[in-house]
Amino acid sequence: MIHIKCFGIAKEIVDSELAKIEADKITVADLRKKMNADYKAFTQINGYMVAVNQEYATDDQIINSGDEVAIIPPVSGG
């Protein structure tokens, strides 16, 4: 099981601070596909980054169960 922290508009789309994907190992690209399929609204926002263990991840990066994963919608601090 992979747990995914959701912030900002992602938290509203998932309606939770945490989403779950049934997998032990998955690429960032496949996680995006899965999330976009489970929650169509993700395809209607200005994209999002994925962070793995608190670092921005590339699409080919592999996520393992136990990694800290987060969906990072467009940031707007400052």
Added chain:
Amino acid sequence: MIHIKCFGIAKEIVDSELAKIEADKITVADLRKKMNADYKAFTQINGYMVAVNQEYATDDQIINSGDEVAIIPPVSGG
């Protein structure tokens, strides 16, 4: 009589906050000549501006007795 306020190194050169020139009317250029003749040390510093009535003056500007005149050595605020 024209009174000339002296600041910074000018005050040290003149050894007073105020220099005097015996004239009722004088150009800025002539005031410079007079001061540089009276106090040779003025020719050894990095130049100076002359202010008339609290505004920087050009060399052809005429100073009248009663004007507020000041010698402005290179500024170094901030």
Added chain:
Amino acid sequence: MESLINVYISENPLSIDQVYQGAVNETCGGICLFIGTVRNRNKGKEVTHLDFETYTPMALKEMKKIAEQAIEKFGVKHVSIFHRSGYVGIKDIAVIIAVTSVHRDACFQACQYAIDTLKETVPIWKKEFLEDGSYWVGARP
């Protein structure tokens, strides 16, 4: 000055004096501070307040990276980045950045670099509350 880099996220009001005391250095001649405050209007609408959500541990890491990059790129001595979380009212301070350098040009450049980069990379999200609703800034087309 205790350290070269200070990063901080707080639910409580930010203190300019605290940031300044951490930034001032007797070997340096200039400090550039940027203070971001909440405007009462945006895109023609009246704003009532903001709410900042933060992914705090990652945000602090990214803020630290920005500070390190600013020191490396511009040769400045010290960078502080403080950001609010939670409810922030109109005119209140959302962010303070302080950069200390021996000569002044570098502190201006590094301070602007830091705020520009913070707005691109640090995982903090601003929800803007208007009289007739609220929205996540920048989230939707």
Added chain:
Amino acid sequence: MESLINVYISENPLSIDQVYQGAVNETCGGICLFIGTVRNRNKGKEVTHLDFETYTPMALKEMKKIAEQAIEKFGVKHVSIFHRSGYVGIKDIAVIIAVTSVHRDACFQACQYAIDTLKETVPIWKKEFLEDGSYWVGARP
């Protein structure tokens, strides 16, 4: 914010908070502050303190001109320029400039313009005291 321009010369310590309170504006999102402090070394020598002499009425006029030019050139909302006179110790504040603008780029540019121009035009003179003597900065070749 009481006015668009504040200029001030004081023999007493300058207060960042006072400058900030006069600069913050609910219609603006950014304030850039430059704080010039006294360095403990200059050109390889140890500095003990500075003494600033000011031609105060003309200096205030020139400071006001800089503020007006900054507002006109960069479209900023507010400019404050505060400068110390007299004895200023190491690490103490010699000058504070605060620029407030709706968007942040302008406040950085205007603040840097203001300090750069102040150092060229405002009739204020710095005497630097070293362990082995003192001199008027910039006066001699």
